[in-house]
Every structure is written in C-alpha cells, then in structure tokens.
Amino acid sequence: MADQSVTSSGIYVRSEFVNEIGVAGTGEVERRLSVFERITNIDPLRKFTILIIMVVVWELYARIGNINELMFPTFSATGAALVDALVNASLLVNVWNSLKLLLSGYAIGISIAAVLVILAVGSRIGSDLLTTLTAMLNPLPAIALLPMAMLWFGLGPGAIIFTLLHSIIWPVALNTHSGFQSVSETLRMVGGNYGLRGLKYIFKILVPAAFPAILTGLRIGWAYAWRTLIAAELVFGGQVVDTSGQLGAEGSTSGGLGWIIFENQMENQTPYVFAGLFMVILVGITIENGFFRNIEERTVRKWGMQKS
Amino acid sequence: MSENAVETYVRPEFENKDLGKALDVDVERPLSVFERIANINAVRKFSILLGLLFAWEAYTRLSGVEPLLFPSFSTSAEALWETILTGEMPAKIWVTVKILLVGYAAGLGCAAVLLIWAVLTRVGSDVLATLTSMFQPLPAISLLPLAMLWFGLGASSLVFVTIHSVLWAVALSTHVGFMGVSETLRMVGRNYGLRGIPYIFKILVPAGFASILIGLKVGWAFAWRTLIGAELVFGALSGSGGLGWMVYEKGENLETTYVFAALFMVIVIGLLVENVIFRNVELRTISKWGMQR
Amino acid sequence: MNDTATGTAGQSPAVPTVEPILDVSGVTLQYKTKEHLITATYRVDFQVFQSDRFVLLGPSGCGKSTLLKGVAGYMRPVEGTMKLKGRVITEPGPDRVMVFQEFDQLLPWKTVKQNITFALMNGGKCSSKQEANDVAMEYISKVKLERFEDTYPHMLSGGMKQRVAIARGMAMEPDILLMDEPFAALDALTRRQMQEELLQLWDDTKFTVLFVTHSIEEAVIIGSRILILSPHPGQVKAELNAHQMGHGDVGDKDFAQLQEKIHAMIFADRVLEDETLPNG
Ligand SMILES: Nc1ncnc2c1ncn2[C@@H]1O[C@H](COP(=O)(O)OP(=O)(O)OP(=O)(O)O)[C@@H](O)[C@H]1O
Ligand SMILES: [Mg+2]
Helix, strand or coil, X not given: CCCCEECCCCCEECCCCCCCCCCCCCCCXXXXXXHHHHHHCCHHHHHHHHXXXXXXXXXXXXXXXXXXXXXXXXXXXXXXXXHHHXXXXXXXXXXXXXXXXXXXXXXHHHHHHHHHHHHHHHCHHHHHHHHHHHHHXXXXXXXXXXXXXXXXXXXXXXXXXXXXXXXXXXXXXXXXXXXXXXXXXXXXXHHHHCCCCHHHHHHHHHHHHCXXXXXXXXXXXXXXXXXXHHHHHHXXXXXXXXXXXXXXXXXXXXXXXXXXHHHHHHCCCHHHXXXXXXXXXXXXXXXXXXXXXXXXXXXXXXXXXXXX | CHHHHHHCCCCCCEECCCCCCCCCCCCEEECXXXXXXXXCHHHHHXXXXXXXXXXXXXXXXXXXXXXXXXXXHHHXXXXXXXXXXXXXXXXXXXXXXXXXXXXXXXXXXXXXXXXXXXXXXXXXXXXXXXXXXXXXXXXXHHHHHHHHHHHCCCHHHHHHHHHHHHXXXXXXXXXXXXXXCCHHHHHXXXXXXXXXXXXXXXXXXXXXXXXHHHHHHHHHHHHHHHHHHHHHHHHHHHCCCCHHHHHHHHHHCCCHXXXXXXXXXXXXXXXXXXXXXXXXXXXXXXXXXXCCC | CCCCCCCCCCCCCCCCCCCCCEEEEEEEEEEECCCEEEEEEEEEEEXXXXXXXXXXXXXXXXXXXXXXXXXXXXXXXXXXXXXXXXEECCCCCCCEEEECCCHHHCXXXXXXXXHHHHHHHHCCCCCCHHHHHXXXXXXHHHCCCHXXXXXXXXXXXXXXXXXXXXXXXXXXXXXXXXXXXXXXXXCHHHXXXXXXXXXXXXXXXXXXXXXXXXXXXXXXXXXCEEEEECCCCECXXXXXXXXXXXXXHCCCHHHHHHHHHHHHHHHHHHHHHHHHCCCC
16 A cells, blocks of 8 residues: 555545553653642541631621621620520530421331222322311411311420421322332332232332432421421510510420520520520531431441432 | 253154134233223322221211311311401411522522532532531421521511421432532533533532432422421411411311311421422423433 | 144143233223323233243324333232232232333442342342452343443443343343333334343243233244234233244244234224224
8 A cells, every 4th residue: 555645435544553552651640639629629628728718707797897796796705605505504405305396207108008008009089188188288388287186186296296207207208209200110110020019119119219200399398397397486486575474484494496596585695595596506406417328328428319 | 962852852853834823812902991990090099099088078067076176178278268258268378388489499599509510620529518418317307496586586587487397408419419410421521611500500519419309399399388487486486477377277276177178288288399390391401302210 | 833732722741830920811901191081902812931031002182101011010900810929919019020111220320230239139039248349240141241341321322321230120030020111212223232132031031921012023032922913992802922033034934924914903903993983
C-alpha cells in the first residue's frame, strides 16, 4: 500500500500506526490538592463554620443593636436559659411528656392504619372505602379536630392522642395503600409462586416491596404528628389562660414542650422560649436523622430501591 | 444428542389443519352495562361516600347520641347552608385564604432567593443546607408565641408562621431536585450558552420540577395545617380570625353543628387545592413531560 | 441426530412412565379489562412429560404468557382443565416455579443467596436455614455466581439476575419449571451463553421445563418438543419434535429445514388472518 494517497473515491488514506504506551513521560497523572482546598472540601466542617458564623452574628446583632432582651435575647442568654431549664426546671421531663404522648399516638396510629390497609388489600370494596376515607380526611388538619376532641374526651391526654391519631393514620394508610398497589405484577406472582398467602404474603412480599412508599408515609405521619402535638399543647395553654388554670395549677412538670414554650411566653421569659424552641429542633433532628435516616440506610438504600 | 432421546418421551408430531375455521367464541366482547358501571372508579367512590353519610345520619338518629356531642349530618349541612347564606362562612374563608395566599407567595419568594444564591455559590448552598436542616424539623406553629411578641396580635403574625412553614419544605425539596438534575442536561444547558438566572429557570427548574412539585405540595400541606392551628391558638388569645378560629369558637360555645360546618369547609378547601390546583399543575407539567416516577 | 424414533408413537423404551406430568386439555383463558372480555387462548390441549423441554412458540399476543400464567395457577380457565400429576391446578404453588422475562422478579430486599433461601424456606422445600443455605450454594455455583452470593440484585447485570432467577427456580426442584421468555431481554451474546448453560444444567439434572419464546431459533435449540400456537386467540397449530437439535446444529440442513417448516406454519396463519380480516 502506498504511504499516503488519495483514492479515487476521495478518501484521504493515511498510514496506520500503533503507539507504545508508557514509554514516554505522561506528565502529572495525579496530584493531591492543597491542604486548604482539602479542608474546605469537608462538608460537615463547612456547615459547622457557617453555624458558628450565624451564632456570632446573632450574638453581635442582639448586643450591638441594643435589642430588648424580651424581644430578642442574645445567644448567650439563650444558652444560659437552656442550661438553667435543663438543670433546674426539669425541661427534660417536659420533653419526655411530649414524646410519651407522641410515641403512644404513633404506635396506635400505625396499628390502626395497618388494620385498615390489610382490610383494603383483601377486597375491592375495602380498597374503595379506604381511598375515599383517606381522600376526605387527609386534607383535614388534625388540629382542627381538637375542639371536638376536647368536647368528647375532656381536657387531657385523651383529646391530644385522638388528634395525633388522626394526623398519623391517614398519611400512613394513604402511602402504604398506594405503595401496595404499585408493587409490580411480577413480584406479586413470585410471592404467589412460593405459596405465600394472606398475612404472610402481605408482610413478606408487599410490605418490603412497597417499603419506600411506607417509609415516606411514616415520615409524613411523624411530621404531622409532631406539629399537631406542639400546636395542641399551645392550644391547651390558651385554654388554661382562658379558664384560669386546671393544667397550669399542677405545676410545670406536667406539661409538654409546647406548653413550656407557651408558659414562658406568657411570663415574658423570652430566653426560655428560645431554649424551648431549641429543644424542639433537637428532638426533630434526632428523630429525622437518628431514626428515619437510619432505617432508610438499612433498607431502601441498601436494597437499591431508592436513588441518590 | 442421542442420549437425549433416551430421556425424552418421543411422541409423533402432528399438525392441526382445521385452524382458521370459524370459532364459536367471542374473541373480544364488551362487558355488560352493569359490570362497566361498577368499574367506573368515580361511581364506586361516590356511592361509598353516600353510604358513609347515610350511616352517619342513621347512627345519630337511631342511637340517640347527644346532638351537642355529635350532631347529625342533616343538621350540620343545614348549619353550613345557613352560614353560607348569612355570609359568615364566606367572610371567614376569605380571612383564612387571604393569609394563606400571602404567606404562601412570600414563602415561595424567600425560598427562590435562597435557592438562587445556593445555585450560584457554594457558600449559598451550604447556608441553605444548614438553615433547612435546622428549621425544617421545627414546627412553624411553635414560633407563634414569638411571632405574636414581635408582630403583635395581627394578621402579620399568622403570615410569619405560614411563611416559615412553606419556606423550608419548598427550599429543601427544590434544592434536592436541582442537585438531582443530570450532568448531561446541565451540559446541554451550558452548551446553549445559558448562565445564571436564565440557566436556573430554563434548565434546572423544569428538569427538577418533579421534586419542586413535591416541595410545593408538602409546603401547602404544612401551611394549611399550621394556619388552621395558628388560628386556633391565636383566636383563643385575640378573639377573632378565620376558619380555624370559627372551629374553636363554636366548639367553646357548644355549637357543634357549626363546628362540623367549618370542618366541612376546611376539607372542601383542602380537596380543591390538592385535586384541582395541584392535579392540574401536575397534568400540565411532569405528566405531560413523562417525568413522573 | 439420525434418531428414528421421530414420527413413531411413544415407544421410547427408557421412559419409565407415560403418565404426563402436566396435562392441559381444552383450556380457554380469558381476561376481563375495565370494558372488555378478551379471549386469550381457545381450547388448547397439550401434554408435558417427564424431562421434556417443552416449548410454546407463537406470534406476539397469541397467549403464550397467558397459558403459562394458567399453568402457574394465577388464572383459572373458563373451560377445560389443567392437571399437574393428576391434580387439578387451582392456585399458585411452589410445585410449579416460574421464571419471568422481567428483571424485577428478584426480591430487591434480599441478597442473591437470600433470594434462593427465602424461596426454599417459604416454599416448604427446606425446613432449616442450614439446609437451605447448602442447597442455595449448590445452585448458585451451578449458575457460576459464587462471587455474588451476598450481593443485592440492583448491583447485578441483567443476565446475572436472570441466572439467579433460574437458579432459584431449579433449587426449588419443582415438578415443572415455567420459563416465560427468560432470555428475551438479554443481548445476543449473553442469550446464546444462557441457552448453552440451560442445556448443560438440563444434562445435569434432567428437569422438566415449559419454555415460552417467540424466537424460532431459540425454540429449536432449547426445545425437545415444540407447540406452535396460532395468532390471537391462541389455538394449537402443531406439535413438532426438536429433541435431536442443539446448539451444535445451528446452520445444519436439518436445523434449517425445521426452522423453515415452523416459519411457514406461523407465516401461513398470518396470510390467512389477513385474508379473513375484512369479512369480520
Ligand atoms: N392483563 C391483561 N388484560 C387484558 N388482556 C390481556 C392481558 N394480558 C394479555 N392480554 C391479552 O391476551 C392476549 C394474549 O396475551 P399474552 O401476554 O399471553 O401474549 P404472548 O403470547 O405472551 O405475547 P408476547 O409474545 O408478546 O409475550 C393478548 O391479545 C393480550 O391483548
Ligand atoms: Mg408474553
């Protein structure tokens, strides 16, 4: 073959070649980033720095702006209040009071939702009944039922648990049911193939297969319940002020977090209000990151059922 | 392959020559009218709804339950009709919806500003991530006492908590949506020469819309719950307000039929927003674009 | 290849019994959609015997998958009966394990090994975990996936998932293995390899399999006997022998002839259908 030529069809034909890889130098193949670059690439570190900066700005603003402590306390005053409330005013007992209500409501609510969904899996009428009920009741904020609940169950934990149930049952049932319905036909047939029937079929095939949806439902249920609880405790606070005090008379260890916030507000203890809010955030983050994130890592992420 | 023949039971071949002659079976036949009606979802659900209402009415009439504790459907419906006619209900609805709209819009505005900053700079992105992880778990309603301290017993306190309830849900979900936009689509956008704000609105927003819509829905759900709750608390203190306050006030005065009427309106508004507004947005965007998972 | 048994009625001496494993007679299967009743197969008869590699072949939509679902017990026939070892099939069960075309047939929340042990334990095949583990490992090594026993399905390739599904099906040691186009979603190279592996596994254990495909070549390679279905609604068109053909024969004259014959049968129906269509 000629070295280089133009064929009749107009193609520029070049000579073939094969390179010896790795003989010549290849320049810088890999280089570590500078220390500074590497430090700024650590995500938690950057976020922590931002947190610190925000705290400093808050402190400076409250001090230099000469803001009335009743309106906007400094960070240090808030911190001191938090420590004081934890040590002297049994803030942890209040947190536990809230969590106790929340957990019992959550457990009962999930059980009721499970029963509803199991009934719905069995028959078309059950399924229709559940979808109609959830469509009607899910958009109704649970807290709006509190006045009726107080009428039915009196001023006490019964009324709060009732509203909590309402806030949990519908999102959990809705998501679980729609999760079940979107389990692929193939997986259903595989389950039937193993001879699984009834409850076994539901718990060994449908539940894990629909787990992403169920987890979403549990999260929404938790978020609604947490918000409802705080709101309900605030309303009870309002009640107590109105009717000059059945709950308040028992002393501050009997109320929950929402109640503590309300009470301190009424007594113009703004740093303690902030301390209460701080605890609310802390509980929220703990449950979200400590609990749900963990479940998610161990299930849907490990199984590759959820991206990112 | 001869050992296969040992294992296999070999039978004669055959061919069916009669195929193609007329079949005495319907290959495809419409179902009966009754079956088809029973297959329409809306019809079935509507009948169930009627059945539930009927059961409610029958229960209250037959069991002799105290009407003050649990009114019948018919008296609640009458109360609803009456409050609509007297203009009390529309007025209350308007008070609530106005605050909701203002709060929702302002919340979206704040979220948009934060998000733009987050997309353009890494500091912005970190600030957004830190703020959302802090404030997303904080129920907006718990800020109500502070809001009342800062803004007084007026509508602005309610707007403040509504903003708070919308802002973080939307910001979080949208940010996740933006980060999930594929590298390919980003490069396509860059390829068109898009930068900054146009890049965000022409590439990131539509590409991350599935996630944004989830954020909008969650934001709405939180805002609606927060606002009704806030009106309950707030009403108890200030003695005026919208739907939430109506629920509370009528409950206090033991006018339970009116409580049910107000609850009924709360449900109707919720259904309207979820099944008309969001459903439509969804149909016109991600469903049409085939982006739904 | 020059097997003379072809064409003569069941006189193969080595067969211990001539009782069919699966006896399908006069089976009509129908679907109900929201608005229509659709007949998928019409009065289909066939019999599957011990160690058959019985292939259902036919044009798309002729009801092959439907027949398989019927045999698996997911659908009741509106007429006719299906009997497995003499018992009428009424519901799904572990004596007929199905391998699907879809990759999502593995339980995503179980590892490769767990997928198989789960099936063994729940299908009543094994009572102890230890026993199930041993059986699972045996079949995992049969499909050459030892390295992936603790991997979750989402980290496997399509062909590997299919191999797990096959291993799972065989580990259950069902009376009959039902395979619905198990290789259809694979690339050509992997498919060829999987066909070979399947035949090798069959040489090992001589399982009975009912295999659905719409590739004529695959039918001839895999099948020992081929049932040809007419287009929608599926009726039996013919039953042919192909036990004498394997991978080694691709391109042979006999192979090509058989392929040609099957092609003609399916194609003839097409023409017929086109001709009869306008008349209704
Ligand atoms: N779930 C269903 N509902 C209603 N009709 C169905 C359903 N599944 C299949 N059919 C109809 O039944 C007929 C047979 O379908 P089937 O899936 O058995 O075909 P197939 O032979 O497996 O085709 P392919 O080779 O494409 O897989 C088709 O005409 C189809 O329209
Ligand atoms: Mg098929």
